[in-house]
Amino acid sequence: MSSAFCPVKRERLLRMAENIIETNGLTRNYGDICALKPLDLQIPEGEWLSVMGHSGSGKSTLMNLVGGLDRPSAGSLQVGGKDLLALNEDGLARFRREFVGIIFQQHHLVPYLTAVENVMMAQYFHSVPDEAEARHALERVGLGHRLKNRPGELSGGEQQRVCIARAIINSPKLLLGDEPTGNLDHKSTVMVMELLKELRAEERFTVVMVTHNQEVAGWGDRTIYLDDGVLVREERMR
Template identity: 85%
Template sequence: MVAEGEWLTAMGHSGSGKSTLLNLVGGLDRPSGGALSVGGTDLLALSEDGLARFRRDFVGIIFQQHHLIPYPTALENVMMSQFFHSVSDEAEARLALERVGLGHRLKNRPSELSGGEQQRVCIARAIINSPKLLLGDEPTGNLDHKSTAMVLELLQELRDEERFSIVMVTHNQEVASWGDRTIHMDDGCVVREERKRS
C-alpha cells in the first residue's frame, strides 16, 4: 500500500523483484494472480487499451537510461509526452523545463546536455501531464554524486508541490533514504520495511 503523496523506495539485489514491482504498479506487466489496485483502479480488470489509458492519465516514469529521442530538442521531447496524453502545448512544456532548472536549455538536443540535465528533461517529461504516481527505475544510477543530489532534491520539491506519490527502485542506500518508507525485497517478496525517522 502506497499512500497519496508518499515516497516509497524499494531495495534488493538484482533479480529480487524490484523492477517487476515497478512494472506491475505502472501497468506495464500483468500479475499471474492476486489483486492489483492503483489509485482505486483494478488493473487486472483493464484491457490492454485500458492499461495504456491508465498509464497515460495516471503515471509518469523516469528511467535509468534517459530514453530521450536524439534529434528533437529538450522542449520537443517534453512536448511529445503531451502529444500522447492530449495535445502539445509549448508554453506548458517550457514551464515544465523551467521548473526543473532548464529554461536556458530548451533548444538543446540530448547530446548537447549533461547526464544530469538529460535526467531533468526526463523529469519534466514525466510530470508534464500531472500524474498521480511517479515511478523511478534507478533514475540516479548513471549520475555522479552532485547530479544525484540535485535530481533527488528536485523530486522532493515537486512531490511536495504536486502531492503525487513516488515509487522508486534503487541499489543505493543513500538514495533510498530520501523516501518516507523503504521496503527490502528478496525473491519477489517484501522481507523488511523501514520508515524514515521524523
C-alpha cells in the same frame, strides 16, 4: 447485493480511498521463474516509497506492475481505485498517460527531438501538445537555457531532468523512478533528488522509487527490501 451485507468489501472500499496502491497476492512469473512471489502491499497517497534489493530481486518487476507496464500473473492490483487487471493493453496505456509518470535510469529520451519536444511528446499522448507549458516545465527543473538542445547535447544530469519534466508534465498521481540516479555522479544525484523533493511538495504525487543506493533510498518516507521476489524487510524513515 448492497455493500451493507458485505462488510469486508465495504472495508476494502474505505481503505482504497487512502491507499493509492493496493496489492493482494501480487505475483509475476516469467515462465518457470517467479520474479515476484505473492506480495501484499499498501501505499498510502502522497507517500514516498523506496524499493531496495539486489539485481533480480523483483523490484523492477514490482515497479512495472504498479505502473501498468506489465501484467501480473496472479493476485489483485488496484492503483488509484482502478483494477489494472480489468484493463486491456490500450486501456493500460490510457491509464499510464493520465495517472503515471516514469523516470528511467537510461533517461530514454527520443534522440531526434529537442528537450522541449521530448516533453511535448508526453503531452501529445496525453491530450494536445502545448509548447508554452512544456517550456515552463523545463524551466521548473532548471533547464530554461537548454530548451532547444537534443539529448545528445545534454549531460546525464540534464537528461535526467528532461526526463523528470516529461514525467510530471501531465500531473500524474503516481511518479515511478527506476534507478533514476543510477547513471549519475554524486553531485547530480543530490540535485535530482532535491528537485524531486521540491516538485513533490508542490504537486503532491506519490513516489515509488526503485534503487540499490541506500543514500537515495534515504530520501523516502519508507523503504521496503525485496529479495528473490519476497518482501523481507520494511523500514520507516520518520
